[in-house]
Amino acid sequence: MQRLAQFDVSRQFVTRPGQIAAQIVFGAVCAAAMIGVRAAVDLFAPVSGPFALIYPTVLLATLYGHWRAGVIAFVVTFLWAWYFVLPAQGSFLFTEASDPARVVINAIAALIVLIFAEAFRRVARSTVEEIRQSADRRLAQLAELEHRTKNNFALVASLLEIQKRRVSDTALHPMLDDAAGRVRTFADAYSSLSIEHSDGEDVDMRPYLDQLLDRIERAAVPDHVSLFREIDAVQLSRETAVAIGLYLNEAISNSLKYAFPDERPGKIGVFFQHRPEGWRLTIDDNGVGIEGEPSKGGGLGSNLLQAFSAQAGARHSAGPTLGGFRTEMNALREAVA
Structure with a gap:
């Protein structure tokens, strides 16, 4: 219905003569269609309502x-209706004294329909154009906001790096490095959620997460660790996509930091599964397990994962598995009911 409301026979023509020709041909086609319907009606109701279908x-x-x-x-x-349907048929003559007035009234009524239909079409087209321009402005503002957000994160990370150089106590350097690294991962998540991922409110999760994982792999994954993924195709809201991206960044950062000490070789698997009842994000590694995971007691990393999962409307869980560690965000309705 929405496409039908925006249909315009002349829109596909670029030149003005082509548009005018298309409009004239369309009017003739409509007239021919009405004549065909009227001829069928005359088979069982001749001369009745001669101007009704106009x-x-x-x-x-x-x-x-x-x-x-x-x-x-x-x-x-x-x-056509005057000549072939209105008595006397086959002529423009009138058989009754009231026929001239009837013809004039029907002509005026049809012209009123034409005038109001054209006015409505113009107003509707103007309204659609205003809505389109407003949407374009909002998309441009959203892109600018995302760009500024990324730059602000980068600025905060740079300030933390400057502060690190000013602090003489080297014991504080790892904490400042950790904070700067987390801020940079936030910047990467927002950068990956660029405007081309979606023309509307929803985000295609497969290209979004693929791009985000490619960034992480290039920037942070060492040679002795391999990263692979299985991502289902689904669209989610932008707010949920941001939370999932931040959660994924934090979970992989924790695995890279704690699961593979002393250049221990290993693998990290990312699985994003979508089902009719919801979705699940799982990050598995085959590292040292609970021995290398300090967030069990409620550290900053664990608190961030809890916060990101709450923002996505999901439940966070983490713990050792057979030969590794698993971090999971679960938004399946059966799991959160």
Whole structure:
């Protein structure tokens, strides 16, 4: 219905003569269609309502073909009905004294339909154009906001690096490095959620997470660790996508930091599964397990993962597995019920 409301026979033509020709042809086609329907009606109800079908014909021709199509449809169908349907058939003569007034009234009524249909078409087109321009402005503002957010994160990380150089106590350097690293991962998550991922409110999760994981792999994953992924195709809201990206960044950062000490070789698997009842994000590693995971007691990393999962409307869980460690965010309805 929405596509039908925006249909315009002349929109596909670039030149003005081509558009006018398309409108005239469309009006003639509408008139021919009405004549065909009227001829079928005459088989069982001859001469009844000679001008009745003109009104919907003029309305449709004007709405989808502009006023020129409406005028063509009006002239052709009105003259045809007057000549072939209105008594006396086969002539423009009148058999009853009231016929001239009836013809004039029907002509005026059809012209009123044409005028109001054209006015409505113009207002509707103007409204759609305003909505489109407003949407374009909002998308541009969103892109600018995301760009500024990324830059602000980068600025905060740079300030932390500067502060690190000013602090003489080397024991504080790892904590400042950790804070700067987390801020940079936030910047990467927002950078990956660029405007091209979605034309509307939802985000395609497969290209979004693929791009985010590619960034992490290039920037942070050492040669002795391999990263692989299995990501289902689904669209989620932008707010949920941001939370999932931040959660994924934090979980992989924890695995890289704690699961593979002394250049221990290993693997990290990322699995994003979507089902009718919800979705699940799982990060598995085959590292040292609980021995290398300090967030069990509620550290900053664990608190961040809890916060990101709450933002996504999901439940966070983490713990050792057979030969490794698993971090999971679960938004399956059966799991959160």
